[in-house]
Amino acid sequence: MSKTAIFYHAGCPVCVAAEDAVAAAIDRVKYKVEVVHLGEHKTRVAEAEASGVKSVPALVLDGVPFHINFGAPLDALK
Amino acid sequence: MSKTAIFYHAGCPVCVAAEDAVAAAIDRVKYKVEVVHLGEHKTRVAEAEASGVKSVPALVLDGVPFHINFGAPLDALK
Numbered sequence: 782m783s784k785t786a787i788f789y790h791a792g793c794p795v796c797v798a799a800e801d802a803v804a805a806a807i808d809r810v811k812y813k814v815e816v817v818h819l820g821e822h823k824t825r826v827a828e829a830e831a832s833g834v835k836s837v838p839a840l841v842l843d844g845v846p847f848h849i850n851f852g853a854p855l856d857a858l859k
Numbered sequence: 860m861s862k863t864a865i866f867y868h869a870g871c872p873v874c875v876a877a878e879d880a881v882a883a884a885i886d887r888v889k890y891k892v893e894v895v896h897l898g899e900h901k902t903r904v905a906e907a908e909a910s911g912v913k914s915v916p917a918l919v920l921d922g923v924p925f926h927i928n929f930g931a932p933l934d935a936l937k
Binding site: 786798799802803806807808809810811812840842843845847848849850851 | 864881920925928
């Protein structure tokens with residue numbers, strides 16, 4: 782079974798750059814990749830926060846959060 | 860031809876976690892991945908800096924730097 786990768790973003794320029802490069806570079810054989818726009822899906826902010834996400838863009842690999850550069854704090858999306 | 864991915868780190872716990880997850884998740888069909896320990900290869904700090912790397916761990920995808928969480932500032936490795 783492939784592992785889970787969730788890329789959280791908010792449509793900001795830093796987010797788009799990270800999505801186009803980092804999220805796109807993930808091996809789709811190893812990971813099922815989901816891209817979540819937290820500005821459009823505010824109900825999922827709590828889920829991101831529970832995974833340890835503090836800012837976007839962030840990539841959560843099998844439950845472990847990795848913040849990629851800095852676009853916006855999660856608090857700004859609540 | 861595959862693109863170039865360089866993962867710069869310094870052996871710190873944050874670096875190791877990012878290497879094990881993010882660097883390992885990169886699609887090897889799309890990218891030729893190189894892992895560089897800047898503490899052991901100080902001559903490459905200038906190269907990382909020229910790519911825009913400010914801290915480690917960082918992943919440079921086709922010349923574009925993405926800082927992953929925060930382990931140590933590049934200045935600490937000079």
